[in-house]
Amino acid sequence: MDNMTLKENDGVKEGVDQETVDAVREVGGKYKYGWSTDIEMEYAPKGLTPDIVRLISEKNEEPEWMTEWRLAAYDRWLTKKEPDWAMVDYPEIDFQDQYYYARPKSMAEKPKSLDDVDPKLLDTYKKLGIPLKEQMILAGVEGAEDAPAEGRKVAVDAVFDSVSVGTTFQEELKKAGVIFCSISEAIREHPELVRKYLGSVVPVSDNFYATLNSAVFSDGSFVYVPPGVRCPMELSTYFRINAENTGQFERTLIIADKGSYVSYLEGCTAPQRDESQLHAAVVEIIIEEDAEVKYSTVQNWYPGDENGKGGIYNFVTKRADCRGDRAKVMWTQVETGSAVTWKYPSCILRGDDSQGEFYSIAIANNMQQADTGTKMVHLGKRTKSRIVSKGISAGKAQNTYRGLVSMHPKAKESRNYTQCDSLLIGSECGAHTVPYIEVKNNSSRVEHEATTSKVDDDQMFYCRSRGMDEEEAVALVVNGFCKDVLQALPMEFAMEAQALVAISLEGSVG
Amino acid sequence: MLSIKNLHVKLEEEDKQILKGVDLEVEAGKVHAIMGPNGSGKSTLSYVLSGKDGYEVTDGSATLEGNDLLDLEPEERAAAGLFLAFQYPVEIPGVGNMTFLRTAVNAQRKARGEEEMSAADFLKEIRAKAKDLKIDADMLKRPVNMGFSGGEKKRNEILQMAMLEPKMCILDETDSGLDVDAMKLVAEGVNALRTEGRGFLVITHYQRLLDHIKPDVVHIMSDGRIIKTGGPELALEVENNGYADILAEVA
Numbered sequence: 127m128d129n130m131t132l133k134e135n136d137g138v139k140e141g142v143d144q145e146t147v148d149a150v151r152e153v154g155g156k157y158k159y160g161w162s163t164d165i166e167m168e169y170a171p172k173g174l175t176p177d178i179v180r181l182i183s184e185k186n187e188e189p190e191w192m193t194e195w196r197l198a199a200y201d202r203w204l205t206k207k208e209p210d211w212a213m214v215d216y217p218e219i220d221f222q223d224q225y226y227y228a229r230p231k232s233m234a235e236k237p238k239s240l241d242d243v244d245p246k247l248l249d250t251y252k253k254l255g256i257p258l259k260e261q262m263i264l265a266g267v268e269g270a271e272d273a274p275a276e277g278r279k280v281a282v283d284a285v286f287d288s289v290s291v292g293t294t295f296q297e298e299l300k301k302a303g304v305i306f307c308s309i310s311e312a313i314r315e316h317p318e319l320v321r322k323y324l325g326s327v328v329p330v331s332d333n334f335y336a337t338l339n340s341a342v343f344s345d346g347s348f349v350y351v352p353p354g355v356r357c358p359m360e361l362s363t364y365f366r367i368n369a370e371n372t373g374q375f376e377r378t379l380i381i382a383d384k385g386s387y388v389s390y391l392e393g394c395t396a397p398q399r400d401e402s403q404l405h406a407a408v409v410e411i412i413i414e415e416d417a418e419v420k421y422s423t424v425q426n427w428y429p430g431d432e433n434g435k436g437g438i439y440n441f442v443t444k445r446a447d448c449r450g451d452r453a454k455v456m457w458t459q460v461e462t463g464s465a466v467t468w469k470y471p472s473c474i475l476r477g478d479d480s481q482g483e484f485y486s487i488a489i490a491n492n493m494q495q496a497d498t499g500t501k502m503v504h505l506g507k508r509t510k511s512r513i514v515s516k517g518i519s520a521g522k523a524q525n526t527y528r529g530l531v532s533m534h535p536k537a538k539e540s541r542n543y544t545q546c547d548s549l550l551i552g553s554e555c556g557a558h559t560v561p562y563i564e565v566k567n568n569s570s571r572v573e574h575e576a577t578t579s580k581v582d583d584d585q586m587f588y589c590r591s592r593g594m595d596e597e598e599a600v601a602l603v604v605n606g607f608c609k610d611v612l613q614a615l616p617m618e619f620a621m622e623a624q625a626l627v628a629i630s631l632e633g634s635v636g
Numbered sequence: 637m638l639s640i641k642n643l644h645v646k647l648e649e650e651d652k653q654i655l656k657g658v659d660l661e662v663e664a665g666k667v668h669a670i671m672g673p674n675g676s677g678k679s680t681l682s683y684v685l686s687g688k689d690g691y692e693v694t695d696g697s698a699t700l701e702g703n704d705l706l707d708l709e710p711e712e713r714a715a716a717g718l719f720l721a722f723q724y725p726v727e728i729p730g731v732g733n734m735t736f737l738r739t740a741v742n743a744q745r746k747a748r749g750e751e752e753m754s755a756a757d758f759l760k761e762i763r764a765k766a767k768d769l770k771i772d773a774d775m776l777k778r779p780v781n782m783g784f785s786g787g788e789k790k791r792n793e794i795l796q797m798a799m800l801e802p803k804m805c806i807l808d809e810t811d812s813g814l815d816v817d818a819m820k821l822v823a824e825g826v827n828a829l830r831t832e833g834r835g836f837l838v839i840t841h842y843q844r845l846l847d848h849i850k851p852d853v854v855h856i857m858s859d860g861r862i863i864k865t866g867g868p869e870l871a872l873e874v875e876n877n878g879y880a881d882i883l884a885e886v887a
């Protein structure tokens with residue numbers, strides 16, 4: 127691993143802390159975000175037709191070119207087949223039996239104060255752990271921007287079912303020149319940027335789900351950081367699927383112009399329902415010369431119950447394009463939810479000396495199936511990539527790491543290091559590692575290390591003999607196993623992620 | 637304090653009897669030593685007392701301050717005040733030594749309905765105690781027992797014991813693999829914890845640890861039974877003549 131200059135993260139957040147354990151207790155084995163909010167919703171009719179695509183476009187008050195773009199995607203989608211190569215198994219999805227558009231009715235008009243806001247919507251934000259000031263701003267309360275903030279600033283965009291319900295700290299970000307808003311707003315207000323970049327990383331025809339998303343995405347987040355600007359705060363988006371039988375298709379577009387920096391967090395939750403729900407998002411990131419983007423996800427969609435009933439089908443296309451020289455991207459993901467996960471955040475290392483990093487924790491418990499990994503496509507000279515994947519399987523779950531490392535002929539003197547560790551809890555689950563490696567020049571080097579281990583009885587007994595119960599012991603051992611990845615997360619997310627690790631392994635022992 | 641009566645234990649998976657009627661009474665404030673040839677069942681006794689899986693108690697009882705130990709989960713025994721310093725301490729990758737201990741201390745406190753120890757108090761205490769055992773800051777941060785030398789592992793066990801403040805301490809061959817200096821450190825650590833309210837059961841192979849930790853009572857164990865009990869002089873007898881004489885005498 128010699129010459130890797132990718133920097134190690136300092137600021138160590140060790141093992142399990144009290145909050146993890148409290149969280150486990152509090153949740154008592156139940157999915158924490160399993161509540162649903164009873165809010166009056168506006169739906170488009172079920173099913174997918176050109177008219178639905180037009181309706182979504184119209185609802186978002188989109189210009190003509192955008193409507194055309196969507197319709198072209200729709201036509202492509204009709205010609206595509208659902209992929210079947212992943213190691214996941216689920217009943218056939220009836221794409222005509224879904225709602226493609228839903229939004230809370232209360233969003234139609236701007237409320238004047240918190241009193242005018244549907245209290246249930248506010249309650250939702252509170253349960254998601256969004257601070258009060260952000261709750262007000264998200265609810266669109268006038269003057270909320272001037273209210274005093276608690277704690278550290280994180281700008282939040284919340285996407286409730288299909289629509290972005292509000293973005294916080296817009297003014298402050300504007301001062302720095304940063305644009306952070308919903309993608310629908312960006313299409314209206316910044317068409318030149320959207321037209322230039324949308325679909326430039328994940329082409330409309332990239333894959334079945336991305337094509338579907340291109341036709342029907344209803345909202346999502348948009349970020350533009352101008353040249354030389356270091357974004358003054360972390361940006362974060364909370365995605366929540368609330369409505370029943372509604373697919374969620376968000377589109378996120380992040381552009382880091384030359385020499386800029388931004389750290390972006392994404393959190394996802396959904397209510398507990400017996401019906402499975404579909405989620406097919408697309409995230410595109412463009413990183414210009416000397417710019418750097420950190421993208422962290424804590425994905426906690428409802429995983430379904432112990433018998434595999436319900437849960438989110440999560441088919442996501444995430445890709446970052448390091449277009450300029452010395453561009454850097456770091457994906458960090460903690461995947462604890464979803465019944466089925468199909469997700470491979472990727473890096474196109476086009477610029478010379480560009481770097482891509484991928485840190486992943488994927489936990490699958492009960493009947494969950496996760497097929498996830500990354501692609502590192504080395505095109506530029508002296509490009510570097512690093513992959514650290516930690517897969518944890520418990521119950522009857524199947525967890526697959528699928529990774530591609532590709533060194534193109536021109537990617538001279540490039541390096542990849544991959545470390546892929548699997549941890550099994552119990553004897554009915556499975557872990558699979560599927561690395562694809564292509565090296566088309568002789569000066570590049572690829573290193574791959576893989577391990578599979580079990581949570582060992584001696585470790586459990588040692589912890590318990592010191593006073594921890596089984597759940598605390600497993601959480602501690604698993605958090606230790608994931609440490610390299612947890613360290614890559616921003617502080618707040620690291621705490622949340624540790625707690626999630628513990629929660630999602632509830633009931634996996636004993 | 638610790639009262640073991642007629643304890644019979646077999647392996648769960650195999651039809652093999654390991655403890656064949658152990659009787660032992662450790663009073664508060666006293667240090668009892670158990671010596672005996674390899675394979676006589678000393679570690680098994682310590683594991684069964686602390687609740688390790690894989691053993692079946694076929695007869696007898698074990699209580700701590702009157703509470704039936706054998707009915708409790710391992711963590712409940714710990715919260716009740718039992719501590720085992722392992723013969724082979726276990727490695728836990730990625731889990732900081734300090735995080736491990738803090739999780740343990742607070743888990744026990746919570747189980748007993750006590751207030752948790754604040755991060756600041758915990759730090760202060762662990763630093764002071766680590767210093768006495770010559771455990772440096774680096775060792776506190778490193779993952780539990782990972783890459784620790786034999787001596788470091790054993791000192792770490794004593795540090796855990798000092799932080800958890802158990803009522804009844806069982807030390808399983810804490811002296812094995814230690815050089816003289818390390819053994820002195822460990823012995824000092826143990827002696828510092830000797831109080832009126834605390835009982836010790838020190839399992840060892842050799843007399844030399846008992847030069848530093850002076851026992852009140854010495855037991856000889858063989859083939860799953862305690863075959864002889866005496867004062868500190870019994871350890872010297874073993875040291876000079878080995879086990880053969882004692883075994884012959886009992887047979």
Ligand SMILES: Nc1ncnc2c1ncn2[C@@H]1O[C@H](COP(=O)(O)OP(=O)(O)O)[C@@H](O)[C@H]1O
Nearest residue numbers: 647654672673674675676677678679680681690
């Ligand atoms: N889990 C086990 N599986 C098989 N044999 C065991 C197990 N535990 C203990 N024994 C056997 O029980 C006997 C006592 O072992 P042990 O308690 O380790 O003795 P000591 O600590 O006195 O050396 C030995 O014969 C040992 O091989």
Ligand SMILES: [Mg+2]
Nearest residue numbers: 678679723809
């Ligand atoms: Mg032994």
